[in-house]
Amino acid sequence: MKIEGFELRRVGLPLVSPFRTSFSTQTARDILLVKAVTDQAEGWGECVTLGDPLYSPEYTDGAADIMKRYFIQAIADVTDATGVGQALHKFKGHPMAKAALETAVLDAELRAEGRSFGRELGSVRDVVPCGVSVGIMDSIPELLDAVGGYIDEGYVRIKLKIEPGWDIEAVRAVRERFGDDVQLQVDANTAYTLRDARHLAKLDDFDLLLIEQPLEEEDIVGHADLAKMLKTPICLDESVTSAQTAAAAIRLGATSVINIKPGRVGGYLEARRIHDLAVAAGVPVWCGGMLESGIGRAANIALASLPGFTLPGDVSSSSRFYKTDITEPWVMEDGHLTVPTGPGLGVAPIPELLEEFTTSVEWIAV
Numbered sequence: 001m002k003i004e005g006f007e008l009r010r011v012g013l014p015l016v017s018p019f020r021t022s023f024s025t026q027t028a029r030d031i032l033l034v035k036a037v038t039d040q041a042e043g044w045g046e047c048v049t050l051g052d053p054l055y056s057p058e059y060t061d062g063a064a065d066i067m068k069r070y071f072i073q074a075i076a077d078v079t080d081a082t083g084v085g086q087a088l089h090k091f092k093g094h095p096m097a098k099a100a101l102e103t104a105v106l107d108a109e110l111r112a113e114g115r116s117f118g119r120e121l122g123s124v125r126d127v128v129p130c131g132v133s134v135g136i137m138d139s140i141p142e143l144l145d146a147v148g149g150y151i152d153e154g155y156v157r158i159k160l161k162i163e164p165g166w167d168i169e170a171v172r173a174v175r176e177r178f179g180d181d182v183q184l185q186v187d188a189n190t191a192y193t194l195r196d197a198r199h200l201a202k203l204d205d206f207d208l209l210l211i212e213q214p215l216e217e218e219d220i221v222g223h224a225d226l227a228k229m230l231k232t233p234i235c236l237d238e239s240v241t242s243a244q245t246a247a248a249a250i251r252l253g254a255t256s257v258i259n260i261k262p263g264r265v266g267g268y269l270e271a272r273r274i275h276d277l278a279v280a281a282g283v284p285v286w287c288g289g290m291l292e293s294g295i296g297r298a299a300n301i302a303l304a305s306l307p308g309f310t311l312p313g314d315v316s317s318s319s320r321f322y323k324t325d326i327t328e329p330w331v332m333e334d335g336h337l338t339v340p341t342g343p344g345l346g347v348a349p350i351p352e353l354l355e356e357f358t359t360s361v362e363w364i365a366v
């Protein structure tokens with residue numbers, strides 16, 4: 001397979017409702033889509049950076065810049081996805097930009113060979129259970145309405161965003177309203193410090209599946225200390241940027257569950273390596289979400305069907321975040337989404353919708 005060039009496309013999708021976390025409130029998603037054009041097929045990748053470096057150090061304009069300035073020329077002569085990882089390894093950081101390029105090349109490679117993402121990654125399931133991430137709200141009644149709606153839709157796991165001032169009361173209200181059987185977890189997006197340990201220990205009363213990333217990304221040792229003070233399992237997200245940091249966090253007792261996000265770790269091949277080492281260590285994993293369009297969502301659903309993904313992921317219907325998706329919408333059925341089986345990602349953008357939401361297109365020939 002010979003790469004002819006990459007199309008970098010910005011797509012603006014409004015969110016159906018504001019999504020508030022401890023680090024920002026988002027009302028729209030500015031997506032960088034990458035299309036790899038090769039002599040045998042075209043492939044798609046979605047860069048999951050936010051517009052601003054608030055979740056992680058990367059941001060969308062920076063990702064587009066480093067692709068144009070360094071990465072695309074560095075992978076001009078690669079012939080498959082593993083070649084992308086090797087060619088980009090010398091560049092420090094920027095996992096989300098690297099992941100988007102690797103995914104686009106992998107999609108082209110698999111479409112050319114007629115193999116699906118699921119088959120390539122090691123899928124063992126035809127459907128995956130859907131969890132949903134619920135933002136911080138202006139009031140408890142508003143939160144309970146939102147959670148009730150998602151439970152009625154059939155989501156099998158509820159995740160509540162928390163921050164200091166919006167944590168114990170919110171969780172207690174959901175438990176009191178919806179009972180003890182709802183699978184419930186929280187995500188702090190690094191909003192606490194070890195000084196909050198006694199406060200966070202109050203969450204142990206609510207039988208949560210996990211508490212996600214309570215402390216700052218760099219504080220692996222702090223998470224290991226905190227794990228000794230809480231009953232609730234700690235799950236890392238922002239801290240796990242590679243298989244190496246995943247192995248270190250497990251070894252140090254900093255995490256007993258891992259949220260795997262392919263963009264955050266540099267791609268789906270690294271995501272599979274983390275899955276494999278977590279399974280070997282007896283650590284359950286689940287697939288995180290970055291409000292992907294139907295393109296990134298397709299790849300995440302395939303990843304979530306690997307055997308070690310034993311907890312429901314942030315793998316929701318397209319309608320959780322978007323009124324209109326740029327692919328056929330992903331629609332949950334009986335709390336599950338069907339793993340795509342077509343070549344590559346198994347989906348492609350719908351041209352008319354892609355045009356409607358495109359804000360810029362650039363062609364970079366190699």
Ligand SMILES: CC(=O)N[C@@H](Cc1ccc2ccccc2c1)C(=O)O
Pocket residue numbers: 019021026029049050055133187189237288289290291314
């Ligand atoms: C589904 C979920 O909670 N995702 C991330 C946080 C997050 C929050 C807000 C976002 C806004 C735009 C793009 C990505 C975003 C990711 C998380 O697990 O920590």
Ligand SMILES: [Mg+2]
Pocket residue numbers: 187189212213237238259288
């Ligand atoms: Mg998270």
